[in-house]
Amino acid sequence: MLRHRLFVTLSILMLAAMVLAACPAPVAPPAAAPPAEGEATWWRTAAESAGCVGVTIRGVSESTPPSNFAKDVLAPAFERDTGIKVELETTSWDQMYDKAIKDMEAGTGIYDFVYIEQDIIYAYLANNYLLNMTQFLADNPNLAAPDFDFGKFTTFIDYFKDAEGNVYGVPMEAFVKIYLYRTDLFGDPEAQAAFKEKYGYDLAPATNYEQYRDNAEFFTQWGKDRGLELWGTTVQAASGHPSSFYELFETILPSGGVYNWGINMENWKASVENGGTMNSDRAKAAFQFWLDMLQFAPPEATSSTWDEVAASFAAGRAAQGWVYGENAAWIASDPERSRVVGNVGVALPPLADESVLQDAEEGRGYIGYYDGGAFGIPVSSKNQACAVLWNQYIGQESVQADWAVAGSRVVMDSTFDDPKVQEMDAKTNGYFTLLKEKGYLFAGAPPFPFHATIREVIAPFVYRAIAGELSAADALDQAAAAVDAELPKLGYGE
Amino acid sequence: MKTARWRKILGWIGLYALWIALTLFTVLPIYWMFVVSSRSRVQLFDAPTLLIRSFYIQNYTGPLSDPVFQRYLLNSLYIAVGNALLVTVLALFATYALSRWRLPGADNIFFWTITNRMAPPAAFLLPLFLLYTQVFRIGNWTLFDTQIGLILLYCVFNLPFAIWLMKGIMDGIPVEIDEAAMVDGASQWTVLWRVIVPLAAPGLAITFILSLIFAWNEYLFAATLTSVNARTITTGLAEFVTVTGTNWGQMAAVATISILPALIFLVFVQRYIVTGLTFGAVKE
C-alpha cells in the first residue's frame, strides 16, 4: 500500500518534471546590434587561432542588472560570433565573493573570469590572483581585438591597474552614490512657504548637513501632519548588515572630511593617538549627524540594506536620501517598480562644510563613493585566451549604450553621447550628466588589501551604535582601537 | 454533576480555541508569503493588508517559463529524490546490520555517525570545496557542480538522522521473524526485502520524506558547491536579493512553488508519521 502510494507520488512528480523540462525555452531577445561582418569574422578567426571554438568558459558575478545583461544578451552574442560558450553564474553578493576567492586561493581554475568589485581589487592584486591583461595582449598581438582599447574607458579603469599601469580587469559597471530628492515635494509652493516660515530660508535640495537635517525634519513633520506615509530621509542603517558600514564609511564620513576610513596609510593606524582619523572629532560629528537622521527616517531604516533603501525611496516614503546610482534610473523611470516616476531629482551629496569640496577638487579627498566593478581573469584559469577574448568583447564601444540603459552603468566616455543614454539622462533629471561632469569628485574604496577583514572588525561597532548600545563617539573610539589591534595581526603596521 | 458537564464543555471549547489559534499562527507566515507572491512590486508599497484583491500572475509565470529556473527546479527534484533514496537504502542496510549482528564497537559507530550532523557548517565548506574541486577528480571531471556531488554531500546530515530513526524501527522487529523465515529456507537478502522492508515500511517512509525535505531545503552547501549546472531552487531564492532591489513578489512565488513537492509527499505519508517517528525509544 505504502509503496504503491510512494510510487504514485514519485511518478506524478517525475511527470511534472518532464512537462516542465519540455516547455519550450523562450528565445533570448536579440543582442545589441550585431557587430559588423568584418569584426564578426575577426572574432571567429581569433577564437580559432586560440583553439577556443567549442570551449565553455565560466564566470561568476553578482546578480545585478548589468551582470544579467552580460549573461542574457552579451554571452549569446559572443557565442554566435566566436563559438565560445559562456556560462555566467549570477549569485548573491557574499556568495560571489566567497566562491571567487576560494577558487582563486586554491588555484582550482573553475572560473575563467570573475567579477571584481572595485574595493576588493587590492586584495586580489596583493595575492596575485589576476591575469595581467596588458601583458597578455602584448604577448599575443593576434588576440588583441581591433575594436578594443583600454584608453576608451573612463578614469574608473585606473582602479584596476597596478603601479606600472598594467590593467587587470575590464570595467563592466560604475556608479556613484548620489543624493536623490523628490522634485514634486521640493517644488510644492505650499511646502516652500511653510518651510521658509519655519526655518527662515528657502526650501531646496541640501548642500550641507544643517540644511539636510532641516529638510528631513520638515518633511517628516509634513508627512505626519497630513497622515502620509512620508519621512524626511532614507538611511541605509541595517543594524546587522555591512551595508550600514558602507554608507557610513564610504558616503557619510568622506562628506564629513574623513577619508580612507580614517586609517592612516603610512603607518596603518586608525586612532587619533596613533595618527589616524577614524575617531577624530570630524568623524564623530559626521557619524552623529547620520545617527540623528534615523529619527526622520521611515521605520524600516534600521532593517534597510542597499536594496530596501531604494525600495523605500521608490515607494515614495522618503523626501530625500543617499541612494546608489545604479538605482537612479529605475526609480526615476520604471512605473512597474517605482511610485515616484518623473519626480526624482539628482544632486551631489550634502557636505559637512566647504573644505570637503575643496579637498575633493584639489585631489586631497573625495565627497562620496564611486562604486563599480570589472571582469578579471584568474591566473588559475585554464582558458585564459578565451576569457581574454570575452573580456575584450564586453569592452567594445558598440555594446556599451544598451548596457548603460539596462543597468545605468557607464564605463566609457563615449557612452554619454549615445542618444539612448541621453534619453535616459533626461528621465533621471541628469544622473548621467552628473556622473560625467562630477564623477571626479567621487572615489572608490581606499586601496586596502585587507578590506573585507577590517570591515568586519569595524562593522559590529556601527551596528551597536545604530541599535543605541553605544554612542557615536564611543563606537568610533572602540572601532579605531580594534582596528589598531587587528592590523598588526594581519601583518600591517607592526 | 452540573459542574462536571460544564467542565467538559469548557474543555472542548478550550481544545478548539487552542487548535484554531494554533492553525492561524501556523498558517499566517505561509499565507503572507502567498499574499506577497500575488502582488506586483509597486503594489507591495501599499499599506499591508491580508486580503488578496488582485493576482499578479507574472510573479509565477515569469520564473516558471524561465529555462534557468526550470533547471533549478529539476535539479532540486533530482537531488532531493536521489538523496532520499540513497539515504533510505543506506540506512536500511546499516541499521539492519547494527540491529542483527553483534559487531564490535557498534554503539560507538552509532554515536559517531550522529556526530556528523553536529558540525557548524561554515568552517566545513572550505575542505568540502577543496575535496570537490581538487581531490575527487577523474581527468577534468570533478564532483563540483554536479548533482551526484550534492546527493552524496547531503548524506552528512541526513544519514545520521535516518540511521537513528531506522535503528529504533529495526530493533522493534523481533529477530524471531527473521529466524522463522530463514528456517523456511529464505536467504538473508530475501529476508531483508520480503520480510523486513514491509514491516519497516512506516519508518522507511518517514525516513524518505524527512531526507527529501532536508535535501530539498538545504541552502549553504548547495550555494558553495554548485555553480551553473547543478544549482538548486533554494540558491535561486537568494538570487532575488540584489543591490538594485529585492524582487520580493517573485521570490515569494518561487518559495511557494518550492514548498509544493515536499508538501505533496508529506500529505501522502501523513499517517505513517506517527508510527514512524518513535526513534526506537518506545516500541509497539
Add this chain to the structure above:
Amino acid sequence: MRSNRLGWLLLSPSLIVLFIVGFLPFLYVIWVGFHDWNIFAATRGMTWAGANNYRRLVFDQDFLAALWRTLVFTFTVVTSELVLGFVLAQTLTRQFPGRAFFRTIYVLPLVVAPIAVGATWRLMVIPGFGPIPYFLERWFGIQYRIGTYAEHAWATAVLMDIWHWTPFVTLTLLAGLSAIPREPLEQAMVDGANRWQVFRYITIPMMMPVILTVVFIRIMDALRVVDEVYMLTNGGPGTATTLIGLHIFRVVFPKTDYGYGSAMSLLVLYVTIVMCWLLFVALANVGKQKA
C-alpha cells in the same frame, strides 16, 4: 550463527560515505585550526600556530558572548517547543472531529526551507512592508522594530524557531504517547491516583526516552542554526541575534579568517558533542533501568 562479515558489508556503504563527506573534512578542519590563515593577511598561506587560536578563543569576548547567546537561545526554544509540543501531543491523542485536518495544517512549517522561513518572517516583520508592525502600531500603538530593539529581534527569532520546529517535536512526542501501553495508566486510576500523579509518575517516566531523544535532536540542530537568522536579522541589531553559527559564518566568509574560524567551529563542535554525549548516556541508562 550469522557471520559478522555480512554485517560489516551492509554497514560499510554508510561508513564510507560518511567518511568521505564527513570525516575527511573534519580532519582538514583540525589541521587548519592549528594554523594562522587569513587570505587577506600580508603573509600568504598557512603558518603553524600551535594552540594559539584556542588561546585567543578562550579570551575572545565576542565569541564567548555568541556561544552563550546560542546556549540561551537553544535552551529557550527547546524548552518552549518541548512544553508546547507535549501539550499539543496530549490533545492529539484524543479523537476529536477535525483532528486530521489540524494535524495536516500544523506540519506545514516543516516543509518550508529555512532560508524561505527567514525571508517570510522578515517580510512579515519589516516595518513599512510587513503586517505585524503595521497592525501592532495601528491597533495597540506598539512600535515593533526588529532593526532597532534587541528584544524584538530576539523574540522574533525565538518565535520563528518555535514556529518552524514545534511540529516536529509534537509529532515525535505523539508517536511516543500513542505507543505507551494503557494498562499501567488504567491500573493507576483504579488505585485512586489523580491525573497529575498519573502524569508525573507514569506518563513522564515512560516518555523519558522519547523526550530525551527529541531534546537531543533539537539541541543538535538549534546549536547550528544559520540560514533563518541570516535572512531575518543577519545577527542584528548590534549583536543581539548573532548566534554562534552566524558568528563563525562571518569569521570564515567575509573576514576569510580560515584558521581562527576552524578553531571556533571545532570548539563549538566539542561543546555540542559533550552535551549530546551526556544526553546519550542518560538515554542509555534510562533504557537500562526500565529493562
Add this chain to the structure above:
Amino acid sequence: MTETKPIQAPVEHKGRRGFLPIETNTFDRVFISVVIWIGASLLWMRFIEPLGLSVWICTILCIILGVWIVKKG
C-alpha cells in the same frame, strides 16, 4: 493493538563497570579521556596559563588521568 514491550535505549552498552558511574567499553573510556583533556586544556589556557604555568603541565596531568581512566574506568 499495542502490546507492552520493555522500553529500550537505542544502543545497548556492552562493557564493564569500573569506577565510572556507567558501563563503558575501551573506546568510551578513550573518548572520555580525550573530552576531559580538551576541556581541561581550554580551562587551563583561560585561567592558569596567564599565571605562568605552561599548558604542557595540564597535558601531562591529563595523560596520567587518561591512562588511569582507560585502565580502571
